[in-house]
Amino acid sequence: MSMYQMETKCIQSGWKPKKGEPRALPIIQSTTFQYENSDQMGRLFDLEDTGYFYTRLQNPTNDYVAQKICDLEGGYAAMLTSSGQAANFYAVFNICEAGDHMVCSSTIYGGTFNLFGVTLKKLGIDVTFVDPDASSEEIKKACKPNTKCIFGETIANPSMVVLDIEKFADIAHEAGVPLIIDNTFATPINCRPFEWGADIITHSTTKYMDGHAVSVGGCIVDSGNFDWNAYGDKFKGLTRPDSSYHGVTYTAKFGKGAYITKATVQLMRDLGSIPSPQNAFLLNIGLETLHLRMERHCENAVKAAAYLEEHEKVAWVSYPGLKSSKYYELGQKYMPKGSCGVIAFGLKGGRRVSVSFMDHLEMTSIVTHVADVKTSVLHPASHTHRQLTDEQLVEAGVAPDLIRLSVGIENINDIIADLENALKTV
Numbered sequence: 326m327s328m329y330q331m332e333t334k335c336i337q338s339g340w341k342p343k344k345g346e347p348r349a350l351p352i353i354q355s356t357t358f359q360y361e362n363s364d365q366m367g368r369l370f371d372l373e374d375t376g377y378f379y380t381r382l383q384n385p386t387n388d389y390v391a392q393k394i395c396d397l398e399g400g401y402a403a404m405l406t407s408s409g410q411a412a413n414f415y416a417v418f419n420i421c422e423a424g425d426h427m428v429c430s431s432t433i434y435g436g437t438f439n440l441f442g443v444t445l446k447k448l449g450i451d452v453t454f455v456d457p458d459a460s461s462e463e464i465k466k467a468c469k470p471n472t473k474c475i476f477g478e479t480i481a482n483p484s485m486v487v488l489d490i491e492k493f494a495d496i497a498h499e500a501g502v503p504l505i506i507d508n509t510f511a512t513p514i515n516c517r518p519f520e521w522g523a524d525i526i527t528h529s530t531t532k533y534m535d536g537h538a539v540s541v542g543g544c545i546v547d548s549g550n551f552d553w554n555a556y557g558d559k560f561k562g563l564t565r566p567d568s569s570y571h572g573v574t575y576t577a578k579f580g581k582g583a584y585i586t587k588a589t590v591q592l593m594r595d596l597g598s599i600p601s602p603q604n605a606f607l608l609n610i611g612l613e614t615l616h617l618r619m620e621r622h623c624e625n626a627v628k629a630a631a632y633l634e635e636h637e638k639v640a641w642v643s644y645p646g647l648k649s650s651k652y653y654e655l656g657q658k659y660m661p662k663g664s665c666g667v668i669a670f671g672l673k674g675g676r677r678v679s680v681s682f683m684d685h686l687e688m689t690s691i692v693t694h695v696a697d698v699k700t701s702v703l704h705p706a707s708h709t710h711r712q713l714t715d716e717q718l719v720e721a722g723v724a725p726d727l728i729r730l731s732v733g734i735e736n737i738n739d740i741i742a743d744l745e746n747a748l749k750t751v
């Protein structure tokens with residue numbers, strides 16, 4: 326980990342050219358890598374030497390970008406994935422198998438809710454969703470002997486619930502399992518979950534990290550702090566020989582790098598959700614301005630949230646930066662510099678009025694996407710969370726009238742004027 330400040334890491338971490346090499350991160354657009362003799366290549370397959378041989382497992386461009394995100398989070402090792410969905414799937418599947426169980430905050434992104442609640446169940450991995458605001462005692466009750474991890478989002482998309490990371494880390498560690506935190510909305514600029522006890526961090530880099538809505542991607546970062554060997558019987562995949570990889574024992578051979586090495590040489594090898602080097606290059610450009618953009622996103626969102634809160638047609642606003650927010654205190658604790666640019670709110674008159682309001686916005690676009698430079702809106706109940714029942718919607722913290730406003734970095738007066746004009750029509 327470099328000792329630079331966050332702003333410097335955004336720019337300087339990752340690719341560090343030597344004499345005569347390109348200053349910009351090179352796009353190594355090659356599926357494969359050449360060696361001088363067969364023995365050299367054999368040693369790579371035996372994990373005796375490090376090096377590249379096939380981009381499905383690893384690619385230098387991707388790795389330099391993963392290294393930058395690792396540095397920003399203060400982690401030990403990281404890998405890129407082709408999407409945030411792949412990152413969350415791999416993060417869990419790397420330590421859970423059929424017969425295992427996980428505990429998860431109920432207020433998480435709809436796609437992740439479905440991945441865990443439906444798809445992982447089909448693979449024999451059971452999940453218990455818990456109310457993130459419940460007491461430690463209550464959440465502990467959800468842990469079973471076969472529980473292998475606990476999962477939550479720093480700021481839940483789209484309910485804007487702020488997770489008490491320390492509370493969840495304590496529960497996880499008491500149960501002898503790692504805490505996995507999806508830090509997509511806060512980004513390491515505003516919150517570094519490892520500093521609060523999280524063990525593994527995931528990202529949909531598609532959001533603020535890319536920041537321009539040009540490339541789908543994900544990342545997994547391992548703190549290297551979880552002691553897999555202390556619970557060796559629970560995490561056999563890491564602490565016992567892997568018959569699918571020449572009998573290697575990941576913890577014995579790779580120490581703190583065990584988790585990411587296994588995810589790379591086993592999950593990437595078999596499932597192959599690797600990003601293209603071109604996309605990693607675009608992500609890296611996004612990361613170079615992440616610190617500047619997050620600051621402006623937050624500054625604009627605080628003003629937009631305050632404006633909405635004062636408006637007579639607005640029924641409620643949920644934004645951790647508002648003093649009136651139930652999550653203001655937690656927000657101040659974990660994200661004193663600001664939370665993110667996303668605001669959830671509802672209009673008086675409910676679902677129908679909320680949808681009509683969105684249709685009357687001019688500059689603000691209706692898109693599935695969130696967390697990029699352009700201001701955008703979404704009605705989760707009609708769009709991203711459409712597959713959830715009303716009961717699941719409530720459980721996920723998504724009111725049927727909830728509008729998700731992703732405040733961009735345009736001039737705030739133009740953003741508010743657009744909201745104002747649309748509000749006049751409803």
Ligand SMILES: *Cc1c(COP(=O)(O)O)cnc(C)c1O
Pocket residue numbers: 408409410411413434436437478482507509510528529530531532541542543
């Ligand atoms: C978007 C999102 C995901 C899924 O990421 P993709 O890159 O779209 O696959 C996961 N978690 C959170 C919090 C998200 O916002």
